[in-house]
């Protein structure tokens with residue numbers, strides 16, 4: 001998604017703005033721009049492509065003397081990724097950067113008598129604020145946002161004002177607080193090297209920043225806001241010697257699994273008891289959804305609780321039947337995924353209890369759900385989730401274990417961190433497998449029940465970081481059509497950890513092998529007759545997926561490396577999808 005940074009203070013904003021945009025690159029973008037302002041003029045410089053191109057243009061420009069500015073990385077939604085459509089946009093006396101989607105841009109555009117220079121909804125928003133601007137900045141912003149539908153986080157400059165303005169709905173925005181300089185940013189990573197003090201801007205609030213002061217207004221009145229002290233240390237943002245954040249974050253998994261499970265092992269009463277609910281809905285997107293699929297399989301199989309598991313973009317619009325005693329579990333690393341937020345709000349409107357399994361404590365989902373389980377993954381910088389996903393899976397193991405009324409958790413999980421460490425150390429094997437498949441164009445993952453849910457994540461991880469096409473299939477389903485795609489040498493991962501259906505899945509693997517497939521077995525027991533295999537220790541079914549997925553994460557990483565991909569920032573992807 002788009003990234004916003006803004007500065008007002010004692011220095012020229014250029015360095016903060018460019019460095020801030022670089023920390024937000026992981027959000028995904030295709031163009032970038034910066035606006036500097038003084039009492040005489042506003043200078044706007046934009047570029048398509050990576051921030052380094054913008055940096056070159058800025059450094060080759062004669063910059064105005066300025067103490068205030070805004071900057072933006074754009075992930076194109078309305079209008080192609082061109083320089084003209086890049087932000088900031090200026091209309092009349094208003095210069096703006098925007099993260100989100102204005103859904104009624106067309107109607108507003110038709111109402112305003114303005115010659116628009118771009119195809120963006122953002123320029124329309126700037127025009128609407130300018131339309132209402134009569135010298136009172138807060139009034140102009142309030143009137144304009146009242147008319148807008150959709151989502152937005154705006155950073156705004158006015159020609160006649162030496163202050164920086166910010167307002168948001170649906171897209172996150174924070175206000176960084178420092179000595180004689182203040183900032184706005186889409187998330188904490190952009191300001192953490194300057195200050196650890198920040199304010200969370202809530203929906204409907206307007207922030208007014210000068211070098212000395214930050215004021216926040218709601219319904220025209222100034223309100224008091226708590227200043228939060230961030231707990232992100234600078235080294236948490238560095239790669240700590242690893243080639244990529246993705247690898248660093250995978251290697252953190254043993255320690256994080258131990259830290260996340262420890263409080264619950266010491267006091268199982270901390271694990272919410274799901275047995276009191278007659279029905280559970282698990283709602284999420286992408287990898288978080290696949291963690292939810294594992295949760296569904298475990299809760300149904302081991303605790304006999306009826307569970308539906310649905311992608312949020314469907315759940316938010318479909319007819320959902322709510323029992324009188326339904327729990328809706330929202331799974332989200334960022335806590336800002338637009339579809340998952342909408343699903344959460346739908347569940348709340350229907351009177352269901354809501355539980356978040358979430359990483360970012362200050363996120364919208366963390367703040368609006370009834371209860372939360374925080375996965376304590378720390379900042380996850382790589383776009384492709386690894387450590388956050390595995391901790392989501394661990395939490396579902398705990399929930400199912402508690403719901404199954406078992407009480408020997410300590411013994412079940414005490415070996416987990418060591419086993420995961422041993423599995424991660426086996427990198428030569430994953431590199432060998434990656435060398436076997438990185439030139440292939442179609443890779444299949446097959447499994448049944450919980451193993452199928454693992455296949456979904458293994459397939460997505462491979463696709464999103466290496467751009468190799470892949471499909472996950474229920475092992476028994478392949479023969480109903482897709483097996484026609486299996487050719488000589490087609491790589492097929494067979495995931496087999498469930499003894500109840502081991503033989504069935506092996507038969508399906510035999511079916512593809514007999515058609516020439518290059519089979520890679522990932523299992524907790526050796527399967528005779530296959531030379532490419534990853535064997536992991538056999539442990540409690542509640543936590544077995546935690547030993548399988550790291551192998552698939554590292555294989556995906558090695559394939560992406562062999563293919564020379566931009567591993568931490570895969571093309572077209574964003575870390576947090578804050579628009580529909």
Ligand code: AGP
Nearest residue numbers: 286287288332333334337384385
């Ligand atoms: C990340 O690897 C995934 N590609 C992506 O699907 C992600 O899991 C999804 O967008 C949900 O994000 P969230 O967990 O922040 O809600």
